[in-house]
Amino acid sequence: MKQANTLDALRRLRAGLSGTVALVPTMGNLHAGHIELVRVARQLAERVVVSIFVNPMQFSGGEDIETYPRTMAEDKAQLEQEGVALLFAPPVDVVYPGDMAKHTRVEVPGISELFCGASRPGHFVGVATVVCKLFNMVQPDIAVFGQKDYQQLMVIKHMVADLAVPVAIHGVPTVREPDGLAMSSRNGYLTPEQRARAPVLHAALQQTAAQLMQGMTHYQQLELRARDRIEQAGLKVDYFSIVDAHSLGDPVSGKDLVILVAAYLGKARLIDNLEIPVSQGRLDQALS
Numbered sequence: 458m459k460q461a462n463t464l465d466a467l468r469r470l471r472a473g474l475s476g477t478v479a480l481v482p483t484m485g486n487l488h489a490g491h492i493e494l495v496r497v498a499r500q501l502a503e504r505v506v507v508s509i510f511v512n513p514m515q516f517s518g519g520e521d522i523e524t525y526p527r528t529m530a531e532d533k534a535q536l537e538q539e540g541v542a543l544l545f546a547p548p549v550d551v552v553y554p555g556d557m558a559k560h561t562r563v564e565v566p567g568i569s570e571l572f573c574g575a576s577r578p579g580h581f582v583g584v585a586t587v588v589c590k591l592f593n594m595v596q597p598d599i600a601v602f603g604q605k606d607y608q609q610l611m612v613i614k615h616m617v618a619d620l621a622v623p624v625a626i627h628g629v630p631t632v633r634e635p636d637g638l639a640m641s642s643r644n645g646y647l648t649p650e651q652r653a654r655a656p657v658l659h660a661a662l663q664q665t666a667a668q669l670m671q672g673m674t675h676y677q678q679l680e681l682r683a684r685d686r687i688e689q690a691g692l693k694v695d696y697f698s699i700v701d702a703h704s705l706g707d708p709v710s711g712k713d714l715v716i717l718v719a720a721y722l723g724k725a726r727l728i729d730n731l732e733i734p735v736s737q738g739r740l741d742q743a744l745s
Contacts, residue, residue, distance in 0.1 A: 515583030
C-alpha cells in the first residue's frame, strides 16, 4: 500500500492506478464497519483508495475534535491487510490551505438543516465541502459510504446530483455488534455500564419498524413510544423520527420510509436508523 500526505504525491500516485477506482473516505480509528466498506469497495472497483482525515470543518465549538480517537498505525496495518492500493492521509493545511474560515464551502440546503444538521449547525456544510474536495483530489469512479450515517449519505447523494459530480455513490448496510448496537468510533466513549444500555436504540428501531409493518400509521404516537423507551434506559433523545427515505421529510404514500434516531449517552452521541421499503409486508397498503 502506498501513502500520500500531500496533493502532489496524491496526484502522482493516483496517476499510477489503472482501472476503476473506489474511494472510502474515513476519519480513521477504523473498526469492522470501515473494513466492510473497504471490502465492498474492492468488489466494486479494481483499485481502492482510503482517506483518513479528521475534518475540522464538520466539528463545531465544544465538540470532540481534540479527543477524537486517532490510531494511524493500527489503521494502516488493517488497510494493508485488506489490499488497499493507496492511503491519503493529509494534514489540515493540505485540505484547507490558508485561513479555513475564508475557505469556499459547499452547502446542500434543506436536507442539511434537519435532524443532525439542526443539532450540529454547519456540520453538513463541513461534510459536503470535504467530500467534494476529496472527490476532486482523488478523482474516483465510485465512493463508498456507510448507511449508519444515513443523513450524511443522503446529503452526499443530493450534492453529487445537484453538482453533476461524476462519482457513483454506493451505500453499505450498517455493521452491528451482536447485540444490535451500530458500530461507531464513538462507542469507545461509553463506559461498560453505558455500553450495556446502548442497544436500546436498535431495539426501539426494530419495535417501531414491526409496528409499521403491522399497518400502524400514527407516526407521532409511535415516535413518542420509542422516545419513552429509550429515555427509560437512561439516554437523552435528540430525535426519533419516521420520515421519507429520500427527502427526509414527512412520509409520503407509496414511498420508502426510514426511521432516524440520535441520542446522548454519557460523552457519546449515538445515531442509528432503519430503512422500511414499502414493498415489504403490508406497509404499502397501510400508507395508501
